[in-house]
Amino acid sequence: MRAEGVESLYPFLYAVDGDLEGVLAEVRRSTVEKATEIVALRRRLAEEQGERLAACAAEMAARFETGGRLLTFGNGGSSTDAADVAQLFLQPRQGRPLPAFCLGSGMAILTALSNDVGFDVVYARQVAAFGRAGDMVFGISTSGGSQNVLRAFEEAHRRGLLTVGMAGYEGGQMAESGLVDHLFVVPSASVHRIQEAQTTAYHVLWTLVQEALGPCAAPG
Amino acid sequence: MTSAVREFDRRVEPGLALVESAEKIARACHAMAARFHRGGKLLVFGNGGGATDAEHIAVEFVHPVVVGKIALPALSLAADPTVVTGIAAREGFAEVFAHQLRQLGDPADIALGVSSDGRCANVRRGLEQARELGLLTVALAGGDGGPLATSPAVDHLVVVPSDDPQVVKEMHVTTYHVLWELVHVFFEHPGVLTEIPGGHPRTPGPAVTP
Numbered sequence: 185m186r187a188e189g190v191e192s193l194y195p196f197l198y199a200v201d202g203d204l205e206g207v208l209a210e211v212r213r214s215t216v217e218k219a220t221e222i223v224a225l226r227r228r229l230a231e232e233q234g235e236r237l238a239a240c241a242a243e244m245a246a247r248f249e250t251g252g253r254l255l256t257f258g259n260g261g262s263s264t265d266a267a268d269v270a271q272l273f274l275q276p277r278q279g280r281p282l283p284a285f286c287l288g289s290g291m292a293i294l295t296a297l298s299n300d301v302g303f304d305v306v307y308a309r310q311v312a313a314f315g316r317a318g319d320m321v322f323g324i325s326t327s328g329g330s331q332n333v334l335r336a337f338e339e340a341h342r343r344g345l346l347t348v349g350m351a352g353y354e355g356g357q358m359a360e361s362g363l364v365d366h367l368f369v370v371p372s373a374s375v376h377r378i379q380e381a382q383t384t385a386y387h388v389l390w391t392l393v394q395e396a397l398g399p400c401a402a403p404g
Numbered sequence: 405m406t407s408a409v410r411e412f413d414r415r416v417e418p419g420l421a422l423v424e425s426a427e428k429i430a431r432a433c434h435a436m437a438a439r440f441h442r443g444g445k446l447l448v449f450g451n452g453g454g455a456t457d458a459e460h461i462a463v464e465f466v467h468p469v470v471v472g473k474i475a476l477p478a479l480s481l482a483a484d485p486t487v488v489t490g491i492a493a494r495e496g497f498a499e500v501f502a503h504q505l506r507q508l509g510d511p512a513d514i515a516l517g518v519s520s521d522g523r524c525a526n527v528r529r530g531l532e533q534a535r536e537l538g539l540l541t542v543a544l545a546g547g548d549g550g551p552l553a554t555s556p557a558v559d560h561l562v563v564v565p566s567d568d569p570q571v572v573k574e575m576h577v578t579t580y581h582v583l584w585e586l587v588h589v590f591f592e593h594p595g596v597l598t599e600i601p602g603g604h605p606r607t608p609g610p611a612v613t614p
Contacts, residue, residue, distance in 0.1 A: 202593070202595030202596040202598075203593075203595075203596070204434070204596040207434075207589065207590060207593045207596050208427075208430045208431070208434065210589065211429075211430045211433055211434075211586040211589050211590070212426040212427060212429075212430045213426075214582070214585070214586060214589065215422070215423070215425070215426040215429050215430065215582050215586070216423050216426050218578060218581070218582050218585075219419060219420065219422035219423045219426075219578065220420075220423070222419060222578050223415075223416055223419040223420055226412055226415055226416070226419065227412065227416070229412065230408065230409050230411075230412030230413065231409075234406055234408030234409045234412065235406065235408065237408045238406060238407060238408050260463050260467065261460050261463055261464065261469075263459075264456040264457070264459045264460040264463070265456070265460075267455075267456045267459070268453050268456040268573070271452055271453065271456070272453065272570070275452070277569060375469045376469070376578075376581040376585070379577060379581070380574060380577045380578045380581065383573065383574045383577050384412065384415055384574050387411075387570040387571075387573075387574065388408060388411040388412060390570075391407070391411055391570075392407055392408060392411070395407055
């Protein structure tokens, strides 16, 4: 029996809504659900888009062989994916280092373009400044509808760059635009699962590019 | 089997291993939620791919993708090249996170270090410094966990059993998405957030030692 006086002195010992074991069980279940969901989503991606990833990697490898560079971009969590793609190609632990850089990493450039022109042009203007016809762009979005990503694809497409894109849901405007040569859509309605599957997809893409480039490139 | 399918296939086992970490993740979320509840903030750090994780985690907490979830304070210590290169040039690369933790860390905060093999010296130093200051310490690692697996400075450790840094990173992304989501589940049950006022379930840090 709890003494009410003691309970008011030490409320943390008797937290009324504090069924800790119940909440812990709930969150454990949630983790198991999410883990199972992403494993299934990756399996579906392998089946439905594995061949297309290999075809994209072959084209990218050919461009790298002739001096092409990879420019990457995205917003929010996807900007960290863009940064991860660029650093993986540029300085892999194993395999061939390749020229790649992320257009979201220069704070002065991003804020200057946003402040002076508008956020929609932050990547397109950089594609115009850096992009050569033999280069490639990699744009990533969960919705497929980020205006600055779409504008960058438009600029890259116009200049003859190879355009590679990743999106979620049903691909959004990225799928409708016709501007993306190789588009990989993760068929999920969860932003989190989409990002997780995209991470695997671009890692696999990198591995396939390394394989296409030659024997020294095979990662462990 | 094509290369692409083989590559996806070797993710299945590490993906399912996350299920085994459900208990650890739940305990870490509980401790993190208690720290946020006390007014603490999250300080995140890592190198290379781990630096991109640090920034992703920061934006996840500060600007939630799910409408209606409150913004929680989180900062990446790897985001500013001015600061990172400045400290690295003067004190050495191993100190880049520890230095920032000394200046920016409060005892109620959470330090979260990301290292795909557990062997990043600056991540280990950051966690040690954080523990000394009384912060809750959480680490995401891979492989055998390296020195982080046995470090007394780490309160909560999730290790992805893979030696491939890319595979480890992918499982980390799911892990921190789940960490974010479940911290908010604990927020829906505020009664359970006051049960571990110190937040150090294993060994008490200096700030909570009586």
